[in-house]
Amino acid sequence: MVTELQYPSPFKTLISFHLLIEKLEEMAKSDVDYRSNYAKSLLKQVENKPELIEGIQDVSFIKENESLIRDLLSDLFPTGLTNNEIKAVTLPFVNFTFNYTQRFRKILDAAGMTFDIEIRDFDEHQFYLMNCYIILNAYYNQKIDSRKPLFYDIPDENGIMNHYRILYNADFIEVTPTEKMVPLTQDEINLLIDNYDDLELWKEKFPPHSWLLKGFGIVTLVDVTVESAVSNLKTNLLKTDTEKQDFEESSEAIFKSIFRIKDVRIGFTKYDEVDKKFVKPPFSENKIISYLLCNLEEEKCDGVLCNFTLDTLIQKKQPLIVSNVEDFQSNVLAERLLSQNVKSCILAPIVKEGSLLGIIEIASSEPRALNSINANKIDLIMPYIVDTVERSMIEFENLEEAIIQKEYTTIHSSVYWKFKNEAQNYIKSSASTKDYIFKEIAFKEIYPLYGQIDIKGSSDKRNQTVKTDLKSQIQTLINIVNEIKKLSNLMILDQKIFELTEFLTELGLPLKADMEQQIQSFIESEIHPLIQSAKVNSTLEQNIKSYFESLDPKTGMFYHSRKDFDHTLSVINKKMASILDEKQIEAQKIYPHYYERFKTDGVEHNLYIGASIAPTIPFDKMYLNNLRLWQLQALCEMELEHHKIKETLPFVLEVTSLILVFSSPLSIRFRMDEKRFDVDGSYNARYEVVKKRIDKAYVLGTQERITEKEKITIVYSHDHEEKEYLKYIKFLQHKNVLETAIEQFEIEDLQGVSGLRGIRVKVVNDMVVEKKYSYQDLLDELN
Template sequence: MTPNFFKDSPFKTLISFHKLIKALEEIAVTNVDYRSNYAKALLKQIEPFPEFRTGIEDLNLIHENETVIKYLLADLFPTALTNNEIKAVTIPFQNFTFNYTERFKKTLHNAGTTFDMTIRDFDEHQFYIMNCILILNTFYNQHFDFNKPLFYDIPDANGIMKHYRILYNADFMEIIPTDKAITLTPEDIDLLMDNYDNIDLWKEKFPSESWILKGFGIVSLFDASIESAISNLKSNLLKSETEQVDNTPNFETIFRSIFKVSDLQVGFIIYNEEDEKFTRPIYDDKKIGSFILHDIEEVDCKNALFGCSLKNILEQNKPFIISNVEKFTLTSGNEKLGEHLLKQNIKSCILAPVIKNDKLLGIIELVSAKPRELNSINVNNLDLILPYLVDTLERYNNDMQHQIEAIIQREYTTIHPSVYWKFRKEAQKYFQTSNQSKGYIFKEIVFKEVYPLYGQIDIKGSSEHRNETVKGDLKNQLKTLLQIFENLKSNTNLVLLEQRKFELQSFFNELDSPLKADTEQQIQRYIETEIHPILKNSKMDHECQILVEDYFEKLDEKTGLFYQSRKKFDNAMSIVNKKLAGILDKKQTEAQNIFPHYYERFKTDGVEHNLYIGASIAPNQYFDNLYLHNLRLWQLQTLCEMELEHHRLKSSLPYKLEVTSLILVFSSPISIRFRMDEKRFDVDGTYNARYEVVKKRIDKANIKGTKDRITEKEKITIVYSHNQEETEYLKYIKFLQFKNILEPTIEQFEVEELQGVSGLRAIRVKVVNVENGAMTKKYSYQDLLDELN
């Protein structure tokens, strides 16, 4: 086999047996005759070869004297082990070997004459730096840890590639500086520690052949092919706690073993490519720690604290290493990140990307409370672990996507749990028949003979309030601009300034009239195209400059308009809707115990809800009209509580809002059908459509013969058609009046005719304003019957 040397090296290599010869000389003068005679004979045999002691430069001398060298090395290569050990003499990290054991010879023979034995994934860069590290550790008493395993990939007689782990013994080697060797300072060593990839720096500090490597090394190989199977076991180390057995090492145990850092801690963050943010992962229902995020949930990738530091990770997919955080913090621009780490007692750290198919999945964080423990040299040990992290993180991301889809299914579609069974049944039919028939047609989901209940609590005059806030913001903005133009002093285009002031005043006066559909858009477009360029390009004095800066700070980022009044209104609307919807959702969960029923709720300018109850919703349970009456009473009580909650809430709202409440009673059963195109339920059939017509128009209806709305603030209006419905709800009202939930006064009136609908009547009653209390008890229909009897 032809030697394959790396030519460029910090060492001038001299193969020498001087340490071994010295040991033989010591044995030769001992009193043990057979050992002494053996040593004397060997020493006499090598006397003609002074190069064995001073150093061999001509390799032909080795090949010409293989037998003598074999005798000289006999104690290190015992005959009894020659067929068991895979061992030879070598120069560390060089592809040069001799004096093989019999098993090594056989291994090379099986590989074939064309085989070139080289270390896997080991190039001239690594070779040079590895030799430099050998000098640092041996001559400078450093402790650089480079644990990356080295392998020979050697095919066997059957052409199967086998992988052999390389172990070196350098006991018989000596490192000697020459006149060309540079004496390193502690600062030089720190600089090298942080610049593993800078080969020019290493060659500057360790010039070529500036050191002598004298002696020989011993290389031992062991078959590590089975480690590929063990890697499958290692991947289990990254499973969740519930999946691990009791003796499975945790994250930090694994990393500490590999990095030989006793206090090493591990953190992790997920990269959200869509939002360009780093977030904290949740695994096994627990949040994994992060030293980058520390006590926050997420951080923007462009965050000033981390942006520069994470550039290598985001743009170059390279690790970011700080071997000495205290020293790092002293450099301008690094203070914030350095202080952030020091507050957590982190003195050295590695932030390394986890990548799959050139896509960044996340960042693993390795930290230590000791400086220099983590550095640009031992970061290479991550190569042992990253494959398992990639698989684990990819699985985590996939699981997360499935959970997100499940949440969307649960929270944003109308497949309520009460009717989910029917969808599931249809899906099961599909799976059972899909193998026989690929053209399976899904049946429509229909529930027949169900009783509807509709209710709403609406923001009174929401459209008028919204228009007034829009006009208020527009007037305020125009007034501010007019004030700026009054103070604007410019030497050019004075006529144009007067023209713009006139136009601004015209818009301001126009807002005294009712707001038109496109007024806001017209003013917005005019300000952006005609006014803002003047403000940005005109020369102005200091006082006017302050006015302009204050004006731009008040603009909303999205619209470019003032948003103060509308923001108060929108916030108030959001607070009311969220609070009332929360009460309705919570109480509705309790109402399912009355009888399973379909429920849907919408937030618009208020909160409205639909309920459907009937035997077809829960065919395995007996249905009786008693359950319908119970649900109607529950609905009335819940609206009372929502009214009371608004009464408590409105004094603290940023914008004063009143609400009105409405219940529509419909005693005839209807059918509802799931609309596949809209992914929601709707009433089915021409007759049932009458119910929908009433539902959409009733809240805007007036009392018959007047211009007064049927709804009024702090009152609940109950709309119905038949006498039995009136009788039923008057009983409910009487009962709640007795419980001091509704006031004694009851209003009854007819509702004006709606398009295609006539004969509607209504009951209206006011909710008692309880300032410091709440309804803590809900009453069933049976409670009502017991009370009335």
Template sequence: MNLEQLFNSSPFQVQISFHKVLEKLEKIAASDIDYRSDYAKALLKHASEHPEIRQGITDPADMEKHKSLIKNLLADLFPTALSSNEIKAATIPFYNITFNFTDRFKEILDEAGDSFDMNIRDLSDHEFYVLCCCLILNKYYGYHFDFKRPMFYDIPDAAGVIKHYRIMYNADFIDIIPTDKAIKITEEDVNLLMDSFDNLELWQEKFPATSWVLKGFAIMSLFDATTESAISNLKTNLLKTDEFDELTRSSLENIFKSIYNIPDLGIGFTETNIENNIFQLSPFEDVKSFILKTKKEINCNSVFCDGSLEKLMDKRKYFVVSDIENFANKCHGDADFAKHLLSQGIKSCILAPVIKNDKLFGIIELVSTRPGELNSINANKLSYIMPFLTDSIDRYYSELQNQVDAIIQKEYTAIHHSVYWKFRAEALRHINARNHKNFAYKEIVFKEIYPLYGQIDVKGSSTARNESTEQDLIKQLDRLLDLFSFIYKHEQLPVIEQHMFELKNMKTKVRKEFKADSEAVIQNYILHEVHPVLEHFDTVNTKIHEHITDYFDTLDERVKMVYDNRKDFDEALSIINKHLADVLDKKQAEAQKFYPHYYERFKTDGVEHNLYIGASIAPKHPYNPLYLQNLRLWQLQAMCEMENEYYKIRPALPCELDVTSLILVFSSPISIRFRMDEKRFDVDGTYNARYEVVKKRIDKSFIKDTKERITEKGKITIVYTQKQEEIEYKRYIKFLQHKKMLSSVIEHFDVEDLQGVTGLKALRVSVVYDANIESSQTYSYEDLLKELESK
């Protein structure tokens, strides 16, 4: 018995007393039944020698001292004949004060071990205090507050399986007595408390700590509700968990161990891909697959024989094997699968298909290392569990599909939310006409819209990529020459000399002229001719083996080539693209608030973006040319911020790269059409195609009559055709110069004639780099007008 209180405070002073038992014994002693009367008189005489038995015990040592007397006093309440069956003890409700256990209760606690501390599940300090107060209100004041809720002890058995026991109290032997510290409770107090469960301070105010005496004891009976409680816990956890991954394999296994009372029970899940007829790893983190073991996927027919597979996948019934060793000897069709399970130490199993709305998601696997533990009888327990698991798995896969769709829409398709309304309208039109055969999809076209195009391109990316490739190839050729020279000292074979000769020639050619096919030719030679030779000499002697091992350790694991400089280039390009795209996406979210418009961006050797604005894209919003002007100013400012982002990340790049920025101005409205075959928007019509031609050719063009590119690092180039466009953009530049985002010098020049395109002109202005540019606000066209009006 433990008199230690688990909670911070209580309104009670606890006095364990047997006064009510003694009062009943006094009545029996005065009766006419001789043997009952004599027995009661003997107990009363013994108890009278220890007045604390009636008055109340507060010292744990006294309880132990009176253990035999207490057992005799409670003999009628704890019949010896039921001691090995009932789980019963005397207690103080809600406290960790328990004594006079039945034999079965003792066995349960002995199996749990000395380290086990018996605590009521999920009973907080707050709830404990309020429950004690409600006990006072009900027992002393006569109210009927229903504070009962299912209470459980979670006790491990000898095998470590958690068993769940429902607690029931009989408080007939308890008196509640106020002390001089107790506050009299009024009707108004009760009405206030009734609506104030969460206000612990109020309860402590009305029932101060230790202001009441709880005198007596209660009878506590436990009911083994392990299966029901475990199923309830599983249901609760599945319902409250937003993501199935949050339910770890260990937590699921613990619940299933409690349900099945099998300490070595394991749980797994294998996803079923019906279309491809394969079992594959599920997306659930930390969940094993005993069907797959170490494989990622396997053909369904190679796992089970036709009969077993049909039972699982077509008839949707459980596949149960209670003795896998015996099953392997008798069922030759599934012998390989049985041996596969035996290799994992599995001796019995239940495989249950997970089905919702006639869709098979996968197979739940229950396994045990002992034969007979899992069988066709206890397999029926799954019928209580599977609905909850099925709903949760279905919910998870639905959420997973939503995430996939979101990623596809964001990363792979051009259906921007600004035009989603039109696609939805067409989809609904098609659904409503689904009874009409061969109902054609209507093309999605937006007319009379104004395009804006911009790009930040990595300058000389092709040259930088070639240089990094050349450096890696020369480094690898040098290492191979050194390696073959070392091998030749130990193995003077002509074939080694030949490879040294060929490697030297390749190195000379790479240094002299790096051609488009140089990388492929050298890589093919090294992988298919040089490396097989090295693999042969790897076993010749220890010294050669060490040098060959050192060489292979310097290679990239994926391509088996030196990939240091190319990796740095790829990483630098990836970092630039990610940071610039993030800036653009963030700015674009702000721009949509001005007026809805279509937006798409692409990551190439840099970041390109297209914007389209016009009344046909947002027919519910009145359109005004002011919105186009506002978007153009926004675009110029966004380019400045992207340049600044590059300026900030440049020192940390693994290799040095520069970027150039370009904006193309096109004032004539165009039409765009969604290409069903390519699943993307494109300009519509011959005239509109001129805009696309300019976009594709402009970034590599030169200033007219020079060999100087129109784009230059640290500057933004704005290409246009009409005088009014020049005037408009000079106003934007002047405004951003005032905002310290662009420098004071503006360059003007003509652009060389392109094939089919002449008369292009350009402005070029330097960016002012500022480490704090990210905190600047986005300026609108109205800000520009206010700035001009103030001057």
């Protein structure tokens, strides 16, 4: 064998020139003297080399007879074309070549001696079947069209990958069977044609070395670097995010092939049409940088571009080509590009239907490497870039919509089906001439559950922090003005100190509604101008500077105690809401139900469960019982979590928990004007009245609020509700979730509502939550 094949093959291969020599023998008989003499001369040279006809067994023979073989192939490899054509001798699909044209030899030399030339994306399966197709067409007279583009990827001396289309000439190849050949019927051939993926079947019908491939082929390469790179870029851009590993590196390699420049980098900047600014793309998870923004996240366009570049890129939406950045007149842009070692660049607007989506940036550290001539290549790839950017932005907008749906609207997944049905009805009617009237979205005969974990005394504590910050700021200003007074004889200073002291005295009383605004206005209009214009020494100057640095940038006032309060409130709300949202995933498995929550000074939640919300699933009140037990456990865990974190927070805030029990089914309706659900009907309004007022209610005949810190209060109206929840409490006491003491009391009448009662029980602060208990667990325990 002349060379070992990369993969198993149905062929035994022999390099032979017997068919070419037969052509020469015919030519030697020609009446044209110069052709006849030429053929006779070549035949004289090869008559002592039987290997050329019988088949070359050793690869060293080709090397030793390189000059003779070149003469033999001179008609097929004209000397005049050797610097133009990329051609060599080979066998189809084999990585063994020789007798290169000069251009081919230069390409391989530039790639380096260690480079192994292999067909791109060509595996054992394809190799074996391609050889089988040759047999089927040549011997069995089949007309199998197996043509597919084959490519060599060969780097040049600069490491730029060039791509070459492979063309084979098999005129001098002969296919003959060996003793291992398996004869095939047409039915067997049809079976093979219908089973491309069954490699073992093909090997059974075409065993290895069962056919002889004798002769030589000619491989011709066509440089398709730009076309192939564009195709690769298109494939790269169509990949999903999970497939886009090393996206930037692979894309830059493709751009290097397109522009044939060793040093090419790519960037992208998103354009915000509303605010007329450049923004780093939010969807770019592949570390594509922005050369226009450098290290900034966003910037107004006129902060980056001058009048000329602004007009070119933004107004006219034309590419900006800078062949030598050092000579460029736009100072800001030139400085920014040079700071990133960009010496030449192409900034091309990405435009879709007249709208500017962003700027694709092609950069090089070599001056004039990118210029107005090769900039035209951007037209080849721009359609794919436009589609990719548009698709990415649509995906980002969908993500935004999903976040809005999750965080800001009340269209919960449990009721989404009904909104979807109504939307589909609207779409179906769009072809009609009549205007579609949306039906109201309502759910009847459903059971409500309401609960809250509230910050105890949040309004009073917020007022205290306001007063603390105001007192601290006023005292600081009194000290500064006093120091100024020592350096000046201005009588007005005594007046200002008196007025500040008056405010300080008023802050010792309950905070009035407009007190904060009065003090802020006085300080900004009377005190700040005074201390800013006063003549002071260096020490006092530093004190004044420190004072202004301590002001909140938004309000211009002290924001120290309030900041601790707001941060603490935010952490508690976020933690409580996250626990509730996480546990809701489990609760939906009980029975699909509507869920919404609100963050105020605490976290409130509404649950609605019933057959109308999940009409395809049979409803039973057992699901309601399960959900009530789940709700009680959820509030216990939220209370416990607050107990764990409260000492780590900068401000001490206690919480109280409450559950409102309402056993009568009601209806809810989606309010189109408010974009939220609300109870429907005058009778059901009683439920809403109780919800809004119950946490401020008192135990009947006392001034004691019904809610207390570290305790859960359950408000109900009927004996059967009391009995149900006492079972839950007893069960959770047994599980060491709740303490043993139970308080029961009547609740003062609310406006239009009377007869409410309450149960209050304390959460075990050191409990370890290991398991969530279901209503069935409770029944099993009781039995």
